[in-house]
Amino acid sequence: MIQIVLGSLAVLGALVILMGAGDTLRLPVGDLFPLIGFLGTGLIISFGALLIAQGIYSRRLRRPHRDRHGVRSGGLAFASLLGVLFLAFVTPLLAEPLNLIAIGGFPAGYYMAAQGSLLGLVILIFLTVLKQNTIDAEDSVDE
Amino acid sequence: MSEPRSSPIVMGLAAGASLMPASFLFALIGLAFVLGFDGLAYGLGLMSGTALAAILVTPALARAGTASIDHFLDARFGKAVAVLGSAVLVIASGLLLLAELSLAGLVAERFMSVGRVAACITVAAFVCLLALARGRRFDTWIRAALYAVIALGLLVPLALIAADTHGLGLAHLTFGTALGDLGRVETKMLEAGTADYRVFKPHTKPFLALDQRNDLALIVSLTAGGAVLTHVLAGRLAAGPSRHAARLTQALAALFAMLLLITVPALATYAKLVVYSAIANGTPLTSLPAWLEAPSRLDLVRVHGVSTRLLEDVTSAVRGGSVDAAGVTSALKSEQAATLLAWAELKPQAKSALIEAAKASATASGVDTWALLQSAVLPAAATAAGNKTGLLTHGALAIDPAAIPIMLPLLTSRPELVAACLLASALAAVLAAASALAAELASILVRDRAAIGQSPRLSPRHVLSALVVSAVTAAAILIHPRDVVSLAVAAFSIAGAGLLPALLFGLWWRSASRWGAAAAIAAGLALTLYYLAATQVTPAMFYEAWPGLSNASDSAARKFASLSATWANAAEPQAKAQAFDALDAFALGSSSRPGIANWFGIASPSAAVFGLPLGLLVMLLVSLILPRSRQAPHDRAG
Numbered sequence: 001m002i003q004i005v006l007g008s009l010a011v012l013g014a015l016v017i018l019m020g021a022g023d024t025l026r027l028p029v030g031d032l033f034p035l036i037g038f039l040g041t042g043l044i045i046s047f048g049a050l051l052i053a054q055g056i057y058s059r060r061l062r063r064p065h066r067d068r069h070g071v072r073s074g075g076l077a078f079a080s081l082l083g084v085l086f087l088a089f090v091t092p093l094l095a096e097p098l099n100l101i102a103i104g105g106f107p108a109g110y111y112m113a114a115q116g117s118l119l120g121l122v123i124l125i126f127l128t129v130l131k132q133n134t135i136d137a138e139d140s141v142d143e
Numbered sequence: 144m145s146e147p148r149s150s151p152i153v154m155g156l157a158a159g160a161s162l163m164p165a166s167f168l169f170a171l172i173g174l175a176f177v178l179g180f181d182g183l184a185y186g187l188g189l190m191s192g193t194a195l196a197a198i199l200v201t202p203a204l205a206r207a208g209t210a211s212i213d214h215f216l217d218a219r220f221g222k223a224v225a226v227l228g229s230a231v232l233v234i235a236s237g238l239l240l241l242a243e244l245s246l247a248g249l250v251a252e253r254f255m256s257v258g259r260v261a262a263c264i265t266v267a268a269f270v271c272l273l274a275l276a277r278g279r280r281f282d283t284w285i286r287a288a289l290y291a292v293i294a295l296g297l298l299v300p301l302a303l304i305a306a307d308t309h310g311l312g313l314a315h316l317t318f319g320t321a322l323g324d325l326g327r328v329e330t331k332m333l334e335a336g337t338a339d340y341r342v343f344k345p346h347t348k349p350f351l352a353l354d355q356r357n358d359l360a361l362i363v364s365l366t367a368g369g370a371v372l373t374h375v376l377a378g379r380l381a382a383g384p385s386r387h388a389a390r391l392t393q394a395l396a397a398l399f400a401m402l403l404l405i406t407v408p409a410l411a412t413y414a415k416l417v418v419y420s421a422i423a424n425g426t427p428l429t430s431l432p433a434w435l436e437a438p439s440r441l442d443l444v445r446v447h448g449v450s451t452r453l454l455e456d457v458t459s460a461v462r463g464g465s466v467d468a469a470g471v472t473s474a475l476k477s478e479q480a481a482t483l484l485a486w487a488e489l490k491p492q493a494k495s496a497l498i499e500a501a502k503a504s505a506t507a508s509g510v511d512t513w514a515l516l517q518s519a520v521l522p523a524a525a526t527a528a529g530n531k532t533g534l535l536t537h538g539a540l541a542i543d544p545a546a547i548p549i550m551l552p553l554l555t556s557r558p559e560l561v562a563a564c565l566l567a568s569a570l571a572a573v574l575a576a577a578s579a580l581a582a583e584l585a586s587i588l589v590r591d592r593a594a595i596g597q598s599p600r601l602s603p604r605h606v607l608s609a610l611v612v613s614a615v616t617a618a619a620i621l622i623h624p625r626d627v628v629s630l631a632v633a634a635f636s637i638a639g640a641g642l643l644p645a646l647l648f649g650l651w652w653r654s655a656s657r658w659g660a661a662a663a664i665a666a667g668l669a670l671t672l673y674y675l676a677a678t679q680v681t682p683a684m685f686y687e688a689w690p691g692l693s694n695a696s697d698s699a700a701r702k703f704a705s706l707s708a709t710w711a712n713a714a715e716p717q718a719k720a721q722a723f724d725a726l727d728a729f730a731l732g733s734s735s736r737p738g739i740a741n742w743f744g745i746a747s748p749s750a751a752v753f754g755l756p757l758g759l760l761v762m763l764l765v766s767l768i769l770p771r772s773r774q775a776p777h778d779r780a781g
Binding site: 093104105107114117129 | 195323
């Protein structure tokens with residue numbers, strides 16, 4: 001429950017900052033916006049959304065549920081989906097600032113698109129498979 | 144299971160061989176070279192599609208107890224939705240198969256100078272054989288062997304070219320050094336004036352060839368399509384003996400496919416380093432490097448707008464009696480539409496130099512046109528373009544992505560070996576992906592519900608897969624598409640936008656109803672097909688229908704309006720048709736000038752970026768309005 005409240009607060013706060021920046025609200029928080037920027041606001045919103053999702057997930061798990069295994073598998077799939085979206089969609093968009101950093105001679109933005117994200121996706125697949133196997137074993141789902 | 148299963152590693156290798164369609168894998172070498180960072184979007188999109196399939200689709204399909212996508216749609220939503228979904232799968236995999244077979248023809252034509260038609264038919268015969276063997280135990284081993292050929296065919300050239308430039312080492316890790324060297328060579332070119340800083344595109348700088356929006360649209364389309372087509376390309380992965388084995392096989396297949404994908408950017412970087420070094424070190428236009436000869440003969444590389452192929456075409460026009468520029472234009476118009484564009488863009492001095500050289504070569508026999516081009520045509524073309532140094536410059540060199548695999552062998556110290564490797568790799572990739580596509584297409588068409596491998600020795604599926612391959616081969620020979628990458632991306636767009644909403648909601652949302660699924664498939668498919676077709680076939684009409692959504696600049700919009708007025712005012716039917724052609728051509732754009740028939744500037748093949756959100760929305764809304772009835776007979780899966 002606490003996560004849902006905190007997450008909603010974070011999302012609300014970010015929205016207030018955005019509205020202040022857009023002069024829809026006459027609030028002093030508008031001055032905060034240049035400091036945080038679109039990227040920062042996006043980060044706060046996604047952080048809040050993650051907290052809410054986590055809260056909902058743990059609430060559903062705690063309830064005496066007929067399909068505990070289904071809820072856990074769904075939660076795992078959702079978390080992995082977020083990983084895929086981050087690696088495939090967010091890292092290429094951040095390539096320009098990432099390129100300022102170098103990893104072993106590679107500009108980091110180029111490295112991520114050429115190897116890093118692909119490697120990360122495969123690792124993510126293996127982690128998901130292992131975790132799913134554990135979930136299956138714990139909930140004793142027979143093959 | 145009727146046949147014993149191989150180990151997950153062998154099955155993973157077999158699936159990994161066909162997971163990356165050859166039309167992408169082979170074209171990626173050129174795209175990562177020419178587009179730099181932006182070419183990497185193709186590999187990233189394919190990989191994230193595979194990941195999405197492994198995480199969201201395969202395990203859930205296995206949980207629902209179904210072997211394939213059309214089977215699942217039938218069990219979850221009923222027969223009507225399954226038929227709709229099968230139609231999407233058939234269109235998408237048919238287009239992809241067309242791209243694969245066309246690629247085989249192009250590769251054979253360019254690498255071995257074998258006739259395209261003969262090559263297509265030969266490859267198609269092998270594809271048929273492999274498609275017939277699909278599901279047998281030895282089929283897995285053949286595919287694992289094909290993977291080895293594909294991988295070695297890419298790794299050996301990489302190891303050779305890396306050893307030539309940087310000594311021995313694991314090229315995947317050390318190509319960071321090559322990137323650094325490439326950056327220094329790029330700076331050297333800019334400082335020496337052999338590259339123009341106003342148009343130069345540094346290799347690692349993002350969003351110069353594709354803008355941010357198109358880059359993302361491409362990744363989204365490939366991800367959505369990959370999530371669906373993985374099951375078509377890699378066989379019925381969910382049909383393994385156990386869920387654990389199915390998941391492990393899929394993960395291993397993704398690992399092996401990833402190893403292929405990360406080889407390509409390294410190969411492209413080393414190749415670019417060699418090419419740019421030649422420019423930076425000052426190569427005179429009169430003695431061009433040998434690696435330009437073969438692509439110049441195919442008109443895939445132009446230096447100051449001219450190529451050996453163009454010289455040859457002008458020569459045959461001169462032999463046909465043309466004496467001046469106007470005569471050559473009309474001769475080319477009837478003979479060679481491709482070189483006509485190159486000819487039209489030339490300056491008058493370059494044209495007259497070409498005609499003089501053509502006259503010399505038309506009268507003599509056994510003239511080396513490549514040498515003639517350098518000695519007689521290039522100096523005049525360079526002067527016409529304002530190049531006073533007489534050196535090869537970055538701006539003078541126009542490279543088509545398809546030229547890179549042809550150039551690559553001569554950039555290394557062992558040309559024959561590298562050429563053989565690349566050829567073997569490309570053909571093996573075509574065989575693996577095309578046979579998988581053909582077998583799956585036939586299974587969908589005969590509504591074969593069994594896991595592949597359980598069907599009897601000779602079934603309608605086998606006959607049909609032979610028929611499918613023959614039909615698509617005929618199409619590949621007749622249509623002869625050259626831009627196989629766009630074709631393959633379009634196939635992914637159709638599959639993703641058409642099926643992903645119904646598939647994901649069906650697998651993960653209990654309330655998803657059959658009405659929602661049917662509406663989502665229809666809406667996603669319709670919008671995607673509309674954007675794909677209308678922007679390519681009737682671009683002028685598309686722009687007139689949606690002028691507000693186009694990214695056309697003010698000047699482009701005015702130009703279109705004036706062309707449109709010319710068309711409206713033309714009196715004679717012939718002039719009207721000509722004006723309409725000009726209007727269409729302007730709206731479509733060309734490789735050098737972006738078109739205006741688009742929504743928000745999104746390239747036509749990435750149409751899934753519109754179809755997918757629409758499909759998801761329709762699925763959600765219609766399922767909420769017309770919910771699934773609890774007594775539905777199809778309530779067991781999901």
